[in-house]
Amino acid sequence: MLRWLLALAALAGLSSPASAWWEYGHETIATIAMASVKPDTKRAIARLLARSDLLDTPVCPARTIEQASVWADCIKTKPYRDRYSHAYNWHYQNVDICKPFDIKSNCPDGNCVSRQIERMARLLKDRSEPMRVRVEALAFLAHFVGDLHQPLHAGDRHDRGGNDMKADYGFRPNSNIHSIWDGLLADRAISTPPDGPAGLLSGIPAADRAGMADGSVEDWSRENWQAAHTAYEALTGDACGPRPATRPVLTNEKIVELVPVLRLQVQRGGLRLARLLDEALG
Numbered sequence: 001m002l003r004w005l006l007a008l009a010a011l012a013g014l015s016s017p018a019s020a021w022w023e024y025g026h027e028t029i030a031t032i033a034m035a036s037v038k039p040d041t042k043r044a045i046a047r048l049l050a051r052s053d054l055l056d057t058p059v060c061p062a063r064t065i066e067q068a069s070v071w072a073d074c075i076k077t078k079p080y081r082d083r084y085s086h087a088y089n090w091h092y093q094n095v096d097i098c099k100p101f102d103i104k105s106n107c108p109d110g111n112c113v114s115r116q117i118e119r120m121a122r123l124l125k126d127r128s129e130p131m132r133v134r135v136e137a138l139a140f141l142a143h144f145v146g147d148l149h150q151p152l153h154a155g156d157r158h159d160r161g162g163n164d165m166k167a168d169y170g171f172r173p174n175s176n177i178h179s180i181w182d183g184l185l186a187d188r189a190i191s192t193p194p195d196g197p198a199g200l201l202s203g204i205p206a207a208d209r210a211g212m213a214d215g216s217v218e219d220w221s222r223e224n225w226q227a228a229h230t231a232y233e234a235l236t237g238d239a240c241g242p243r244p245a246t247r248p249v250l251t252n253e254k255i256v257e258l259v260p261v262l263r264l265q266v267q268r269g270g271l272r273l274a275r276l277l278d279e280a281l282g
Contacts, residue, residue, distance in 0.1 A: 022183035023070050025266060026146040028190050030069035031197035032270025033142070036209065037277050044281035045138065054132035055139070062139045072143035090116040090144065092153040092161055093221065097228050098240035103221055113153060114221045117144045117276070125280035141280075142273060148217075148224055149269035150186075152178045155228030157240070167235055168249040180250060181231055181262070188255060189262035200267050213271040220272060227265065234258055 021029075034042065045065060052062040060074035061067050072091070075084045093112035095103060107115050123129055123137035147153045152162040159165050162177035169175050169184045194202060204212065215223075232239040234257070235248040250258075 021146055021150050021186060024183070024190055025150065025186040026069040026073075026143060027066040028197050028200065028266055029146045029149070029269040029273060030065045030142050032201050032267065033145075033273035033277060034065045035197065035201060036271055036274035038282045041274075041278050041282040045277065048131075048135050048138050051131050051135055052139075054135055062135070065142060068139040069142040069146060071139040087140075090140070091147050094156045094158070094161060095154065095221070095225050097155040097157060097225060097232065101222050101225055103218060113144050113148050114217045117141060117148065117217050120144065121276050121280050124277075141276065145273040145276065146269050148220060149265045149272075150181060151224050151227035151231050151265065152181050154221055154224035155226075157232065162231070165232075165235075165243070166247050168247055170250060170252050170255060173247075177231060177235060185250075185255065185258060185262055186266075189259045190266060192259050192263065197270070200263060201270070203263070204267055204271070209271050212268055213275040220268075223268075224265070227261070230258075230261060 034045070037045070049063055049065065049068060052068070055062060055071075057071070057075055057080055059079065060071050062071045072087070075081075076088065089111040091113055093103065093106050093114060095101060095106045103112075103114060106112065110116070110119065120137040120141040124134055124141060126134070129137075156162055157165070160178070162181070163179075165177045167175055167177050167180060169180050172184065175184065190196065190200070193199065229239040234254050235250055236244055
């Protein structure tokens with residue numbers, strides 16, 4: 001009976017709504033960033049996270065950079081949902097991939113992920129802000145840089161970031177393109193040897209890391225919007241063609257092709273987060 005109940009719980013977990021990048025993607029990006037920042041920055045991060053009790057979210061701790069990287073998803077649920085309902089739209093920007101790139105009209109009043117990355121970096125850097133505000137900014141920043149590098153948070157086809165485009169992932173049916181890139185493909189890519197944060201970081205020559213972290217947040221938005229084209233093309237053959245009449249399948253051959261694409265997204269996210277943290281705290 002116990003084995004049966006555990007199996008049932010596992011199945012329920014598989015069918016439950018996924019957090020952005022699930023946990024693995026966000027935590028991996030945060031770990032890469034922590035391994036890449038300057039020593040002074042690392043100490044400043046530790047001092048800020050030591051005061052994470054100021055957030056008053058004990059159900060959603062932020063005592064480590066990995067916990068901080070998923071904090072912004074955790075607070076979207078009870079008991080903090082009402083307190084942070086204003087931040088719901090900060091996790092994404094649904095820029096139409098079938099029109100010229102235009103961030104301004106897709107980010108009303110700054111309520112999108114790219115503008116919030118810039119805002120949180122400013123708040124984190126400002127030593128005149130209260131400690132609680134800066135701790136919160138650090139947690140939001142660690143999360144939003146990860147969100148931006150999940151392509152379906154940067155571009156879509158008016159389908160809620162791919163949530164409304166049903167698809168099958170290899171042998172696993174009844175998913176959608178957003179969940180595939182959020183977790184199923186991300187888990188596969190990050191776990192592909194050399195796996196984990198250290199493996200991903202070791203795959204980038206030290207001389208190339210600064211160049212990968214270069215550019216503005218808007219540059220990164222355009223790049224990830226373009227990556228969203230790749231996500232749709234892999235399933236439909238034409239990112240802006242007619243919607244498929246039947247549920248498309250991401251075959252294992254396509255999954256193998258996309259693994260290096262998604263690994264690059266995580267690598268870029270980690271190094272760019274490190275750069276922003278160095279600029280704010282170093």
